[in-house]
Amino acid sequence: MEVVLAKNAGFCMGVRRAVDTTLGMVQKGETTIATFGPLIHNPQVLKLLEEQGVRILTEIPSQASGAIIIRAHGIPPEQKKKLEATGARVEDATCPRVLKVQAIIARYKKEGFATVIIGDRDHAEVEGLMGYAGNNGQVVNSEADVAALQLDGPYIIVSQTTQDERLFERLKEAILQKYPQGEVFNTICDSTHKRQEEVRQLCQEVEALVVVGGKTSANTKRLGEIAESLGCPVFMVESEQDLDSQMLEHYGRVGVTAGASTPNWVISRIVEVLENITAKTP
CATH class of the missing domain: 3.40.50.11270 (Rossmann fold)
Structure with missing residues (x-):
């Protein structure tokens, strides 16, 4: 393979x-x-x-x-x-990127701004950011959340650093349409942006994609969701033991990406196992 x-x-x-x-x-x-x-x-x-x-x-x-x-x-x-x-x-x-978001929220809170965080409500990073936003903080992760959003006065929009770039853009525009004049800070980190764009590119070049990372990792899950949205077959694994050889042998060219918390030694083992799978020709 x-x-x-x-x-x-x-x-x-x-x-x-x-x-x-x-x-x-x-x-x-x-x-x-x-x-x-x-x-x-x-x-x-x-x-x-x-x-x-x-x-x-x-x-x-x-x-x-x-x-x-x-x-x-x-x-x-x-x-x-x-x-x-x-x-x-x-x-x-x-993470210094998270510290930056915390600082933005704290600074604008002192000036009387509310905070809207585009992110996963139960994610550890977002829970930390909400601690800086206080009672004037709200989290949105869907169009339904935007519809339910209530704001009165000046506000800022920030993002969980590992959020999907395109979802952020979509929800940001919906919030601004409902409540114009918001201050926007795209705080998605550069590493997340590159990783997501690379998945979109890989899905055009391979027959299937293996995404390596912890089951509780939000940014790993997001990579899989992006690939699925593009119609690319996705295999989510934590280690080489999770690889389904019988399913994977149907593909001749497979891409591998990994979440931001996945160590290189785990990725190397995955690649080695995949390279030793003999693809079945149709």
Whole structure:
């Protein structure tokens, strides 16, 4: 089988920074390390960190020692204050692109602006952004959400950094049509944009697409949705064990892309297995 690997598959800058920060602390010999929530949305990386002694906190303790790392998606400011009050050293591994969105929301909130976030309401990043927006924040992810949107006064529009570019544009225009004069900030990160556009291009060149990433990864799921919308057969996998060889052998040329939290070693294994599948000629 011929395999075409996307150039932008795998770790984005923010994820690499968060993982490097955590592993760097392990290598320095720090013995009590925890992350508040999963550091990133990838099971293989989380297992690796667990094997290195890094724990995942699901709640904020009243007291703690050692270091607590804020995950790449960021958290609400009130939660950060509570973490700092535990007595542990707080290491902020929030993606710089997410920090930028947080700063925009905080700045405009002080000036009396409401915030509309185009994103997935239950995603960790969006929950963190809503913490900065406060009571004047609203999340939209569909035309129905825009129809239900209620605004009174000045507002800004921002995006979850891993949002689908074309969905953002569509919903942004619908919001502006309903409530003109909104300030728009396209905060989709460059890595996300390149990844999505590459999927659109790949779908024109291959017979099927394998998307590698954690089941809880929103940006991985979005890559699959884009391919499906273009009529390209899609296989969503977390590891080589998830590959369906019997289905894949019907394709002679297959593309491979991966979410922003997928490590290179996982992608390499997928590519190796695919290259060893003998395509059945019709």
